[in-house]
Amino acid sequence: MSVTPLQALPLDQLRERTSAKWRTYPDDVLPLFVAETDFPLAPAITRALADAVRLGDTGYTGPDPGLRAAYAGFARRRFGWSPDPARMRSTCDVMMGIVEVLRGVLDPGDRVIVTPPVYPPFYDGIPEAGGVVERAPLRDTGEGWELDLGGIDAALAGGARAVLLCNPHNPTGTVHSRETLAELAAIAARHGAVVLSDEIHAPLTQPEATFTPFLSVSEEAARVGLALVSASKAFNLAGLKCALMVASSEEHAAVLRAMPAEVEWRTGHFGALASVAAFAPESDAWLDALLAALDENRRLLAELLAEHVPGARYRIPDAGFLAWIDLSALGWGENPARRIRREARVALHHGPMFGDEGTGHVRLNFGCSPEVLREAVARIGALVRS
Structure with a gap:
């Protein structure tokens, strides 16, 4: 149709x-x-924000605005994936989520792999979390771009502790295949490393491409990975400040729970209201x-x-x-x-x-x-x- x-x-x-x-x-x-x-x-977002303004509902974000359940439903409908809302935590945006997750899984001075050309704030967020940037550039195949899995493997073998993945990739718009992501998970598991998957552009995957959430790829991916998601890019909500950090394993869920309460308090109230509306079926x-x-x-x-x-x-x-x-x-x-x-x-x-x-x-x-x-x-x- x-x-x-x-x-x-x-x-x-x-x-x-x-x-x-x-x-x-x-x-x-x-x-x-x-x-x-x-x-x-989206009309549902306009209604949600207009209702909040009419009510003067401009205070702090509530303890459960429905955001986690809304995203779980969205992921199920759009990606065929059912993340556990109990293993999510919100914050103000994806980059802050990346920094806080890295703080939870790194020791100071640990190296974190990025795959340039890549979103510029990655280069600033890693040092903010106490890490050191290590580069493993994308490979240009002549027809597109792909992860240099051999380069990532070598960097992890050399002591790097984490991979900061961008999927879909900014700026190339590449959607990494399930097979590539499964191999990345296997490499990370072999080296005892962590993969952080920035999936902010995922809702904007075109129908002929298939977006695969990293945490859904394999048992290894669920064990080594965490995901960062938001409605902000697809629904143009960046100024409202709302994102989710998502874990699949109990170990990484504990990392999220151990974060200071202030990390979650930074979630924008209007961002949460708008994101719930964005992730709803009517949008x-x-x-x-x-x-x-x-x-x-x-x-x-x-x-x-x-x-x-x-x-x-x-x-x-x-x-x-x-x-x-x-x-x-x-x-x-x-x-x-x-x-x-x-x-x-x-x-x-x-x-x-x-x-x-x-x-x-x-x-x-x-x-x-x-x-x-x-x-x-x-x-x-x-x-x-x-």
Whole structure:
């Protein structure tokens, strides 16, 4: 059954927003950098927040706002996975969850593997938790990206204690296969290591790809892993501050329970209310319509780049609303986003922030209207022709 794509809000209405996407640069810049999307909220979320404002329900987050059960139901419907709500704990966002989990499983100075190019806050969160970053870059197969399992194995054999996994991967949009994740779990189990799986983009996996929650892959994965999840990327709720830390084993559930109470108190009350509404069955149709819109845009972007920026290298992502684009052939230096913003008036995320593998790259947010996407790429194309 075909799904009618969700329509983005008009640009003049979006410019009334006061979030980072719309206040970082002047109005003549098209902002396609930070991971905010341009769509209306799911109706259930709007109702939940409006009811809270009407009631003045703006206090501290309650002891059980229904968040854990709501996510368990969402995971069951969307991923065929039934995590135990009793083995979850909330906090304000995924990165804070990563830091707190790492504090619970690491000794100071332990090395944590990341798989660049990867989400820039990983490089800051690991030292905040007392760890040291160790790199095991993704492998470019010529058709896509995959984990370098041999490199991860060698790093763990050399003393690294944990792997910080990004699945689906930011910025490439790669959805790692069940087989890859099972092998990663086996490697981690062999070395007595922990795998933290950031699954914030999971709800945005396109239908032809299959997202597999790491903790569901095998008994080994359930034993060595913890997951970090949130409604914030899919439902555009980042400012409301709510995420879940999820364990499968009793050992890791004990790590979550041992965290200071303040970790859970940081959960935003509006974030919890909005996330419960997002994870509810009534928001599934909205999410499907969003996925349809993003599917059209990820394919449109390929056409636009071929037409206007023929030197660009871009692979259509499996998930999310972020495009990883190699502009090295254009000769615009290590960080082409700077010239694009300055001369084309389009703001993109700086590739080198994702690691050395980001040299010559940009990350583009296509969670917008097709019209905005066309205008942005046309502007970049004009810069190419000049």
